[in-house]
Amino acid sequence: MHLIILEKDAQSKRDPHRKLNPTMKEVVMKEILKLLDLRIIYPISDSQWVSPIHLVPKKTRFTLVKNERDELVPTRVQNGWRMLERRTGNLYLCFLDGYLGYYQIVVAPEDQEKTTFTCPFGTFAYRRMPFGLCDALGTFQCCMMTIFSDMI
Known part of the structure; x- marks a missing residue:
């Protein structure tokens, strides 16, 4: 489960959605x-933490990213799991591509409103951990290490 632990002086922020051209819309x-069909996100109307979405163009498609400025980063306490630092000195590395891997991890119910994003079609929050969320890499790596601990 992914937890979002904020610093004591963290301030909530509500940003409006950005205008999108017809293709991006x-x-x-x-x-x-x-994401609604997969129950990864749900509509929300009363969150104090609202960020606009940001689209990142890829060679073959666009990838939807929660926000551009990663508003929670300055107010987020990181959990200490650092994958790249932990690989130093290893002879072999193995990479697994899990189907929508980050979405397999639940965001703690009390923290879901902190993942709220807005777009021209409404305001939504994540039930599952989105890619790009602060410290998502650490949470994902911790889960993988736990799941595959007997193979490592």
């Missing part, structure tokens, strides 16, 4: 419908 609509 279509991409966002499809992604929102897919």
Whole structure:
């Protein structure tokens, strides 16, 4: 489970959604419908933590990212799991590509509102850990180490 632990003086922030061109609107609509269908996100209307989405163009498609400035980063306490530092000195590395790997990890119910994002189609929060969330890499690595501990 992914926890979002904030610093004591953290301030909530509500940003409006950004305008999107018609092509980007279509991409966002499809992604929102897919995430709703998979129950990864849900509509929310009363969150104090609202960030606009940001689209990152890829060679073959667009990837939906929660926000551009990663607003929670300055107010987030990191959990200490650092994958790249831990690999030093290893002879072999193995990479597994889990299907939507980060989405397999639940965001703690009390922290879901802190993942709220807004777009022209509404305001939504994540039930599952999105890629790009502060310290998501550490949480994912910790889960993988726990799951595969008998093989490491």
